[in-house]
Amino acid sequence: MLRKITTAVIVWSVVLGLGRLAPPADAAMLDPALSAEAVRSNLFEAQLSMLVDKESARRSVADARLAYLAGLSGSISAGDPALDVRIRSALEAAATSVEEGEPAALAAARARVWTGLLHASYKMVMRALSQGDGLAARTWLRLREFRPPTRLSLPSTDATVAVEEFLNGKTSPSRAQDRVRRDLYDAYQERLRVALHELKQADDKGFLRRRAEYAALAQGYFDLLADAYQEQRGESGREEAERAFADLLDAALGPNAIADPLSRVEQALAGFRAAPLTEEEQARRAAQLQRFLSLVPVEYARGVRNGQVTKDFEIFEAIAFADGAMAAFADLQPGLESRDPMTTAEIAQLLSALEEQLHAAARGIVSDPDDIASVAGRIEGLVADVIPEEWLSQTEAGDFDLIATLLDQMVQAAENGEYERAESARLEAYAILETGPEARLVAFAPHIVPTLENLFWHGVGDHRGLAALIEEKAPPSDIDATRARLIDELAAAQDALRAGGSPVAVATNAAVIVFREGLEAVLILASLLAGLKRSEYRHLRRPLWLGAGASLLATGLTWAVMREALSSLARYGERLEAIVSLTAVGVLLLITNWFFHKSYWTDWLARFHAKKRTLLVGGVGQWLGMATLGFTSMYREGFETVLFLQALVFDAGAGIVLGGVGIGMLAVVLVGVMVFVFQTKLPAKKMLIVTGIMIGSVLMTMVGKTVHSFQLVGWMPTNPIRSVELPYWTGLWFGLYGTWEGILLQFGAALFVIGSYFLAESLQKRRLHLPAADRS
């Protein structure tokens, strides 16, 4: 059957070939991919049949040789005569092994022929690109292999896209060559790794033909990568590695043990990466490794209770994340080995152990979640020790990758009807956005932030939000549509972040952040300080100052702590902001109420205090209230401001950012002084009204932002106002977000302030109308 197919292939190639395309550069060239497949499958046929039908095997090898000579030899010999000779020699070896009845030798010869063809194809693509022949490059590129696909990775398309872009005049030959080289080197290095792994397996099982074949495949793949190896390790290094591979093949072809040459091969490959990852790619993989690792114990703990697996899907997700961590580590391993071989080996060992534990759990042998957390934590610690510090600052690409992965899982879960799991994946993805890229997005592309948040929560335009869709158990296709839109927005966000900013832009962004976040606090402080100008209340200015000062200290401390543990603490930012904001709002409500009432009820207060003899207690209460207000109103945004600013430090350095901070603070102080001076010059009644308006405005903003924080961390429901779409800056500056909860509570806060004012005034009027005796 296969012979018929092969014959058909050759005839078909001749008849159709590239006939319908423009004439190929080499008129003798048939379709290389099909010709190569004919060679390969004929040799496989020979391998299958040689033990039962030698004549058939002989014919198959002859057919393979014919397919090579008719379809490939001419082009390959023109491009690289030495390769042509090697392939012919391997074909001769195949024929000889059939004659001599050596199945292992035939298996090895087949592997040598095939890797030779892959090598030739790679060279032909590079040559075609350098000659400006995009069509030939496209044709030869169809003869290639790919990384074995996994659940988390699809076949790479980089080389194809590069060639297509070259054909369309969108990229230069050298740039296209670079991308093709990277893609193919990456694929073949992975194939080399797999071949060595399979070699060990075949050796363990005593599969001698398979052992020979994998040894020859490994040698062939290394040959393809040898130029890169020589560039990195020099000519002598290459020669030594080639000797190790040759010895390995010799051992595999004979009855000898392969442990020793295999060990030499592994040593030669330690730390080698044919297509070295760029710094950015390495940082990306490192971020993926850290992120995936951090999720393994989280998922595992959710799936296990009292030594039993209670939620299978959580265990499978833990396994999927561990697989992702393994894949990221495999990419980093060569580079890490050259930095710290001991630690790298320990990480590899622990990762394997972790995978084994997770797979065992899937089979019912359940490890304690604390053990899993401990192993994952240990690996995270080792990874942090061995990777360069600067990689930690470039985690965004990894974050975006992980968000995309989690959103895919969300859709898959919805398709399985597991909406609880879908919600879990959505929240996980959102938490990563919040604790990772959002800080820089706020600085560099603030207009994208609300769109992203709205897509995660209640929706944008025609796209309902993911939270709402999942809650309603909407059809998976609807969830997928919003996911797709979100992915587009995330891509735009990534582009915006990649563009980064000039030092001036960074400093300006820092200044704007400090000004915006500091404005509310300064308005409160200035208004209250002005309101407390009367001598009997001057003593309350002190706790206000002290509270504000303490908040600055706390912010400074936060800065220092965040520098050490930015990523681990960042995920608590939203919650911390929500709690501190709630405290600030509560205290501000009390103070507002007190502020209006004390202005009218001075006498009453004094009498009250005297009567109850609680002057001391009341004084302490006021003092604490003021100090708390001073602290919370300033620190409320302190944590997040530090987060934003540190994100900017990664972009431009502390000096530029601190310069911007200085400008922002100066502007804030100026506004504060102006407000204070303006208010102190007002008559008492007007001052009271202006202060009321100021505090009321700030209170409304704070309420809006607090509600938003609560909604973000899932502590308050979210009911969007669909008829209104507010621009992003209304939220950023005034806490105005288009949800019923936010707007109604802001309205309530305004009512409270106004009501408090009128209540105080009416009580004052009633008091003035009372007889003097009653008043006393």
Add this chain to the structure above:
Amino acid sequence: MRSRSLVMTILALALAYFVAFPSAAQGQQPDLDGIKAYLLQQCAKLEENISALKEVADAYYGLSTQYDFDYSALWNQETETVRSLLLQARSSFLSANSAYELMEGIVAGVPALAPFDVDIDAGVPSGEGDGDVVRFDVPLPDGNVLRQPGNFFYLAELTLWGTNPEWTAQGVQPDLDGNGTVDFAEVLPDANVFKGIADAFLQKSRELSVEAKAWRPRESDAFTALVVMIPTMDEYFQAWKESRYVSGAQAVSPQFVATSRLQDIADILHGLQVVYTHIEPLISALDPAQAQQIEHELSALRDFVLQVLSQETAGVKFNPEDADLLGSEAQHRATAIAGQIAQAAAKLGIDIQG
């Protein structure tokens, strides 16, 4: 006059173009409705055969009830009726299995339908193995419930071929084929389990039909099905290697005793060929050589599997090393094909769903 020449020139150029690029003349639109029609046709066959299986299960359960579940008495008194029923059940199972495998590439490869594949053909019992666990329980007529017991074909096969002794009648050794000896897999199923499984299976196959009717195929679905499903050959060959067909009595898997896994592989590939045929015009319009390469290699892969199957059917016994070699060859081809389809999708700007 000049305009007439211009028109003639344009017509001549158009003719030359369509001769040079016949696929362009055929149109560049994929026939997604054709894929759906094929899917629905297979769904109907599955439902039909599972309905037949359920009828047998009902009849067998009714008979068992008459004998108060005394299977020895049942076999002794109703030998021919029971034999006929069980052979009919096995035949329906095999037809249903083939009907499903012929569309499994679409069901398992399209994310929106994939959960059905877990329940019908791929899911493992809760607490066993690393794969996806089925989402359903099977209530039995006696009030017991099989909790997330594994996919339906697995359940039906283990019950009908007796590779899970708990689901078979104890204390009776029926010579179903009447050859004078009680061979491997000659058992009477536990009527209670058999009926429970058949009822639930029919319900699931009807749900799949409903979902398939509602499915709106997209180009991305078709490409994703091909890229995701074609490279799974290794898993299937692994299952074949561990089955009785290769490992004989040493087989560790209780599954794939009814039919060789190779037949399943060939059927799955046939379904994927159907999918590819319907999207081929898209690829062909962009890169005819690539389209032909994919078509040819996909066809060659299936032929390769059929060749091994025909040898197996002819009595060739493959040892584990042979199975390993054949599996890796199939996987090699499959990875290459999926890679090429992924390249074509990238050129066409079609998203492969992760």
